[in-house]
Amino acid sequence: MLARPSACNNLMKAYVTMSDIQNYVLRRARLAATLGDGIAIVATAPEVPRNRDSHYPYRHDSYFYWLTGFNEPEAVVVQVGGAEPQSILFCRNKDESREIWDGFRHGPESAAKDFGFDAAYSITELDAKLPELMGNRERLAYAVGDNPAWDARVIGWLNAVRAKSRQGIMSPGEIVDVRHALDEMRLIKDAHELGLMRRAAEISTGAHRAAMRATRPGGHEYEVEAELLSAFRRGGAEAPAYNSIVASGANACVLHYVFNNKPLRDGDLLLIDAAAEFGSYAADITRTFPVNGRFTAAQKDAYEVVLAAQIAAIDTVRPGSDWNAPHDAAVRVLTQGMVDLKLLKGSVDGLIEASAYTRFYMHKTGHWLGLDVHDAGEYKIDGAWRPLQAGMTLTVEPGLYIRPADDIPEALWNIGIRIEDDVVVTESGCEVMTTPPKTVAEIEAWMQG
Ligand code: GLY
Ligand code: MN
Ligand code: MN
Numbered sequence: 001m002l003a004r005p006s007a008c009n010n011l012m013k014a015y016v017t018m019s020d021i022q023n024y025v026l027r028r029a030r031l032a033a034t035l036g037d038g039i040a041i042v043a044t045a046p047e048v049p050r051n052r053d054s055h056y057p058y059r060h061d062s063y064f065y066w067l068t069g070f071n072e073p074e075a076v077v078v079q080v081g082g083a084e085p086q087s088i089l090f091c092r093n094k095d096e097s098r099e100i101w102d103g104f105r106h107g108p109e110s111a112a113k114d115f116g117f118d119a120a121y122s123i124t125e126l127d128a129k130l131p132e133l134m135g136n137r138e139r140l141a142y143a144v145g146d147n148p149a150w151d152a153r154v155i156g157w158l159n160a161v162r163a164k165s166r167q168g169i170m171s172p173g174e175i176v177d178v179r180h181a182l183d184e185m186r187l188i189k190d191a192h193e194l195g196l197m198r199r200a201a202e203i204s205t206g207a208h209r210a211a212m213r214a215t216r217p218g219g220h221e222y223e224v225e226a227e228l229l230s231a232f233r234r235g236g237a238e239a240p241a242y243n244s245i246v247a248s249g250a251n252a253c254v255l256h257y258v259f260n261n262k263p264l265r266d267g268d269l270l271l272i273d274a275a276a277e278f279g280s281y282a283a284d285i286t287r288t289f290p291v292n293g294r295f296t297a298a299q300k301d302a303y304e305v306v307l308a309a310q311i312a313a314i315d316t317v318r319p320g321s322d323w324n325a326p327h328d329a330a331v332r333v334l335t336q337g338m339v340d341l342k343l344l345k346g347s348v349d350g351l352i353e354a355s356a357y358t359r360f361y362m363h364k365t366g367h368w369l370g371l372d373v374h375d376a377g378e379y380k381i382d383g384a385w386r387p388l389q390a391g392m393t394l395t396v397e398p399g400l401y402i403r404p405a406d407d408i409p410e411a412l413w414n415i416g417i418r419i420e421d422d423v424v425v426t427e428s429g430c431e432v433m434t435t436p437p438k439t440v441a442e443i444e445a446w447m448q449g
Helices: 007-013 018-034 062-068 096-102 107-114 123-134 148-162 178-187 191-214 221-234 249-253 297-315 325-340 348-353 440-448
Strands: 038-043 049-051 076-080 086-091 119-122 139-142 174-177 245-248 269-273 276-278 286-290 393-396 399-402 415-418 421-425 430-432
Touching: 018 062, 018 076, 018 086, 018 178, 038 062, 038 123, 038 178, 062 076, 062 178, 076 123, 086 107, 086 123, 107 119, 119 123, 123 148, 139 148, 139 178, 174 178, 191 221, 191 276, 191 286, 191 421, 191 440, 221 245, 221 269, 245 249, 249 269, 249 399, 249 415, 269 415, 286 297, 286 415, 286 440, 297 325, 297 393, 297 399, 297 415, 297 421, 297 440, 325 348, 325 393, 325 399
Parallel strands: 038 139, 086 119, 139 174
Antiparallel strands: 038 076, 076 086, 245 269, 269 286, 393 421, 399 415, 421 430
């Protein structure tokens, strides 16, 4: 007879071990400390149908998961602040008949124990319990406006509390967006998170290496995509962190190219922006390399500009640098390169001042990275770019996209290049977590290997 899966087995599969649970308990305590005498409600994501009875692969809500490590759908965490903080989970009941079809469910009793909650109830009790829990709380924190149906439900609970005013029960006078506090906390990654991000980076690095080796003239973009997806799963990653971009030739100048269906042509470059999600944490890597394994002179000239911009940008990543320092550094090197490549004419300062470089470099140089590929966290504080701090994780991803035009040297037409790595700010500088071949020499040597 097959043993029933234990809660512990299930925790392991979710990359959350019993010793990690303390991290989540601590995070909820930190949330409680921001609430005063308030209450926070954070729901996980719904399952989304793809067609008829088939669903998209389930992905929990990142805020909910950051607070709980719990990855079942139909779950809500309620955190009560004040003098006696309480952490409460609402989740699906155990249901052996459903578990035969869909697999293990913790059920409230074991979830409370295994995930360190003070109490847990059936999700079917949410409407009954919430007005009770919200009574006499000064403040209510939830993801205001994230989902109209959820807004309506929360307001229903508020009105249910208000209806009890003659019994002397006060309703929260203030509604705040719980994401403000959580965004700031999610911005600095702890050791457990960095361990998962390094693993996501390592798997994704291996996938890019495999993709470079699998690329050849006459193949197709989708064959290279298949190598990436295979390497993600073989590495134990649960999913791609975002839709893979495998863009050859002119397709590389389409920033969000998704079709991945064209033949790979001798003499073209291939831009791959693809990475895995491991333990719910994303990597985000872009590499650009020649389909035939050898850069032409024009491709090499353009590539060296982007590489120099990326190295200059990474060089600015250290505690105390401001968020925009990598972008400023990249823009300066790229703009000088655009002049050298005869894409632009004029002084570098003047071209930067006039934003002339945006014709060929129209996106920013990075974003926060974490549970979400474009992760939580403000970029400016009181109108100024925020200083970088140890434990922040971000991408550095300059690019150069040259569409055909009469005023552009023809050898550069349809060249699209981006180089993207993931870095963590350390006490003294930064650590680059992603390491697929990057220089011209490294790429050519790897592809010939
Ligand atoms: N792959 C998404 C991005 O680079 O931002
Ligand atoms: Mn990115
Ligand atoms: Mn990317």
